[in-house]
Structure formats: C-alpha cells, structure tokens
Amino acid sequence: MAQKARKDRAKSNSAALNNLHLGSLIVNGLFLLLHFVFRRRSLLLWFILSLPSFICQLTLEKTGRPSYDPDTKALRSSGEDLAAPGLTEYMFDVIWVTWAAAILVALFGNWAWFLWAVVPAFGAYKAFGMMGAARQMAQVGAGANAAAPAGNRKQRRAA
Secondary structure, eight states: OHHHHHHHHHHHHHHHHHHHHHHHHHHHHHHHHHHHHTOOOOHHHHHHHHHHHHHHHHHHHHHHSOEEOTTTOOEEEOOSOTTOSSHHHHHHHHHHHHHHHHHHHHHHOGGGGGGGGHHHHHHHHHHHHHHHHHHHHHHHHHHHHHTOOOSOHHHHHHO
C-alpha cells in the first residue's frame, strides 16, 4: 500500500513539474517574442524580477522530481509532496504572480511590474502574522510559568 502511495506521488509530481516548466516556457517565450517583435520592454527588469521565479522552479524541480534506479527502473524516491501547504505553496504563488506580471508587462508596458510588489508585501504580511503568533505563545508560556503552584512535585501534579 505504501508503495502505491509513493508511485501516485511520483506520478503527480512529474505531471506538476512538467506543467510548471511548460507554463514557464510559454509565458517567458511569449514575453520575449512580444519584446523582440512588437514593443520593447525592459529585459533587465524581466530578468531581475523573474529570477525568484526561476529559483523557485529549480528548487521545486530538485525536491519534487522523482528519481528512478537507472538499471531496474524502480522508483528510488518519489520526491517531496508538491501539493503540500506552506513553503511549497508559496513558491508556486511566486511563480504564478511572476507569470501574471510578465504577461501584463508584455501586453501593457513596464509599469505592470508593480504587480510583482504583491510578493514581498504578502511575505511581510505573513511574517508579521507569525511574529504576532510567536508573541502570543511567549505570553501564554510566561503566564503558565507564573501561575504554577508552589510546593513539592506531588502537590504540583495534583493541581
């Protein structure tokens, strides 16, 4: 049963990574095509602001791509779950926002790169939320230590 789960994850990871790379090829190819054929857009801005997206894709590729034994073609590792919440989800969000910004820039002009400002703003929002949660946990922990009953171990267990 566990082997079937690993094979299913390997299959879904391969499909997700192939779709991710195909989408990246289409979006970035469209941007470059429109840049060279119709209107000039800033290639420097495109490269700098697409770099986090490329790094996220490389990270997802290295951690999520299943590996197979070259001799027996048996599944060696199914890779990390690319549908997992948390950092993996945020990396996909960075990629998608970058794609949206690149398409808007190709169609409407360099001012559309301001859409990409959503990425650091969202990161700051999440960091602020995590700091608030950590502060609350520290207060609860300090309050629990202050409210601990005095006495020997037997009396503390009974309380």
